[in-house]
Amino acid sequence: MSTLASGGxxxxxxxxxxxxxxxxxxxxxxxxxAGLLNFGxxxxxxxxxxxxxxLVVKEQWSMWLAAPLAxxxxxxxxxxxxxxxxxxxxxxxxxVTIAFSEIVRYFATNDDTLTGGAQGTIxxxxxxxxxQYDTQWQRFQTHVQSSLGLGSRDAAMLVLVWGVxxxxxxxTWIALRTPWGRVLRSIREDEDVAASLGKNVFAxxxxxxxxxxxxxxxAGLFYAWEFSFFSPDDFEPLITFFAWMIVLxxxxxxxxxxPVGAILFGVIFAGTRFFNFAPFSYFGSADRAxxxxxxxxxxxxxxxxxxxxxxxGRRQEMVLE
Amino acid sequence: MPAILEFAELVRTFGGLRxxxxxxxxxxxxxxxxxxGPNGAGKTxxxxxxxxxxxxxxxxxVFEGGRxxxxxxxxxxxxxxxxxxxxxxxxxRLSVRENVMLAxxxxxxxxxxxxFFHSKAARRREELVRKRADExxxxxxxxxxxxxxxxxxxxxxxxxxxxARALMVEPKLVLLDxxxxxxxxxLRVELLNHIVALRAGGVTFLIVxxxxxxxxxxxxxxxxxxxxxxxxxxxxxxxxxxxxxxDAYLGKRHEAVAS
Numbered sequence: 400m401s402t403l404a405s406g407g408x409x410x411x412x413x414x415x416x417x418x419x420x421x422x423x424x425x426x427x428x429x430x431x432x433a434g435l436l437n438f439g440x441x442x443x444x445x446x447x448x449x450x451x452x453x454l455v456v457k458e459q460w461s462m463w464l465a466a467p468l469a470x471x472x473x474x475x476x477x478x479x480x481x482x483x484x485x486x487x488x489x490x491x492x493x494x495v496t497i498a499f500s501e502i503v504r505y506f507a508t509n510d511d512t513l514t515g516g517a518q519g520t521i522x523x524x525x526x527x528x529x530x531q532y533d534t535q536w537q538r539f540q541t542h543v544q545s546s547l548g549l550g551s552r553d554a555a556m557l558v559l560v561w562g563v564x565x566x567x568x569x570x571t572w573i574a575l576r577t578p579w580g581r582v583l584r585s586i587r588e589d590e591d592v593a594a595s596l597g598k599n600v601f602a603x604x605x606x607x608x609x610x611x612x613x614x615x616x617x618a619g620l621f622y623a624w625e626f627s628f629f630s631p632d633d634f635e636p637l638i639t640f641f642a643w644m645i646v647l648x649x650x651x652x653x654x655x656x657x658p659v660g661a662i663l664f665g666v667i668f669a670g671t672r673f674f675n676f677a678p679f680s681y682f683g684s685a686d687r688a689x690x691x692x693x694x695x696x697x698x699x700x701x702x703x704x705x706x707x708x709x710x711x712g713r714r715q716e717m718v719l720e
Numbered sequence: 721m722p723a724i725l726e727f728a729e730l731v732r733t734f735g736g737l738r739x740x741x742x743x744x745x746x747x748x749x750x751x752x753x754x755x756x757g758p759n760g761a762g763k764t765x766x767x768x769x770x771x772x773x774x775x776x777x778x779x780x781x782v783f784e785g786g787r788x789x790x791x792x793x794x795x796x797x798x799x800x801x802x803x804x805x806x807x808x809x810x811x812x813r814l815s816v817r818e819n820v821m822l823a824x825x826x827x828x829x830x831x832x833x834x835x836f837f838h839s840k841a842a843r844r845r846e847e848l849v850r851k852r853a854d855e856x857x858x859x860x861x862x863x864x865x866x867x868x869x870x871x872x873x874x875x876x877x878x879x880x881x882x883x884a885r886a887l888m889v890e891p892k893l894v895l896l897d898x899x900x901x902x903x904x905x906x907l908r909v910e911l912l913n914h915i916v917a918l919r920a921g922g923v924t925f926l927i928v929x930x931x932x933x934x935x936x937x938x939x940x941x942x943x944x945x946x947x948x949x950x951x952x953x954x955x956x957x958x959x960x961x962x963x964x965x966x967d968a969y970l971g972k973r974h975e976a977v978a979s
Binding site: 573574577578579581582584585587588589591592593594595596597598599600606610652715716719720 | 771802813824829842
């Protein structure tokens with residue numbers, strides 16, 4: 400129980416929740432507002448993280464240049480995926496996105512010279528030398544800590560992640576209240592009608608895919624900085640489904656439901672570590688790690704069954720025909 | 721009457737079925753043209769070709785002198801040819817007012833960053849769009865529902881909303897796909913009056929409708945399709961008397977029975 404009382408533990412939980420907020424916000428924008436069924440969101444997180452790490456380690460770029468370029472690369476990745484596939488029907492598009500995310504992961508696993516392969520970023524500069532991409536970030540984090548007078552570097556990370564998350568949430572919230580957001584919602588409701596009223600549905604879907612991918616890329620950067628190391632295993636399709644759980648749990652079609660869902664997810668995800676009492680104690684700790692996935696699956700099912708609008712969604716929107 | 725819309729030798733097949741098989745006719749500018757024909761005559765396929773939802777296999781569709789048949793739906797709508805759907809299709813989780821406002825033209829705020837970078841123009845436009853939307857909602861007497869979800873409207877109200885939304889695009893030509901289907905008698909009269917009044921204001925209508933009484937009452941010109949082709953075109957009275965039309969609707973054998 401001592402872990403539960405430690406500030407460091409909770410800071411970690413909330414940093415992860417912040418990263419997932421940024422990540423899942425892209426999904427909320429795409430599905431909750433424009434109706435785009437994206438099951439491959441994790442691909443853009445991977446593209447963001449890898450682009451930054453490769454540019455910093457192999458090309459010795461400044462983090463301040465590599466980071467925005469990595470976010471851009473994720474957005475371009477979204478465009479490239481969308482151009483040939485967005486005209487597909489929704490369910491086919493969903494299948495393509497999940498395939499795309501697996502292609503990205505397999506590519507990262509197999510192209511050792513570019514990505515470090517299965518061993519991850521530690522192998523980025525070849526065997527024998529442990530590569531590090533975050534020295535500059537660590538310095539920046541320390542700088543933020545001391546200039547804000549914070550107690551720990553974890554606290555600095557918390558401020559940075561949530562600063563970015565809240566900014567993006569606010570921007571998205573405003574953008575969705577403009578005529579642009581109205582067109583998005585009309586596409587979600589019935590894209591044929593939107594087109595019949597003169598809206599270029601394809602262009603809007605492409606925009607939303609690019610913006611959502613950029614959010615995922617940014618989440619990938621924070622993920623990389625928080626853990627100081629990552630490998631292709633960090634970008635399994637499961638991560639996309641965590642984001643789906645956050646969106647469903649918080650509520651579809653709402654911006655501020657995303658951080659609520661993400662924090663809840665963070666608590667559940669971390670909290671299931673403490674299932675060390677009976678009957679959970681009958682399982683070994685390695686098996687118990689899988690229990691959390693089952694619990695999360697159960698929560699998704701129960702949410703959809705009992706409260707389809709999520710915590711903050713509007714029930715009425717679920718029953719309109 | 722000069723033509724605003726022309727179909728020339730239009731063909732559209734689905735596998736072996738020639739749904740539209742060389743249809744040729746024109747819609748006079750400022751007219752109310754009725755398009756009738758038995759089930760499977762190709763009326764809806766023709767509509768879908770005109771609005772860009774389907775591409776014709778061959779033939780031409782000309783709107784105000786320009787080809788339409790290779791343009792995507794949103795471009796066709798922007799040129800002033802707007803459709804409604806057979807079953808009304810409200811955007812259910814948008815408010816009634818938003819449904820209509822959505823259809824407003826030339827809103828710079830509809831661009832990704834438009835609201836932020838063309839803020840003045842977008843806000844000014846939004847005010848006009850809102851005003852016009854409220855006018856149209858008052859016209860179809862949905863103004864008291866403006867803030868409700870469109871999904872809460874009844875079937876007839878949905879038809880009216882479809883009409884108001886189409887008008888918001890400032891169309892030159894409106895294609896109505898079975899406007900009377902599922903509409904209660906009092907609402908029928910209302911819809912009919914709207915159509916006649918709008919035509920007086922310069923809007924052209926092309927109407928697919930199964931209710932022949934309605935078509936004969938409202939249309940200046942009636943076009944009859946059967947098996948993908950136009951078999952007659954003329955005033956309601958001419959068409960009513962046309963043998964081929966009677967054959968198409970009732971089958972040839974009625975002559976034998978009658979004589």
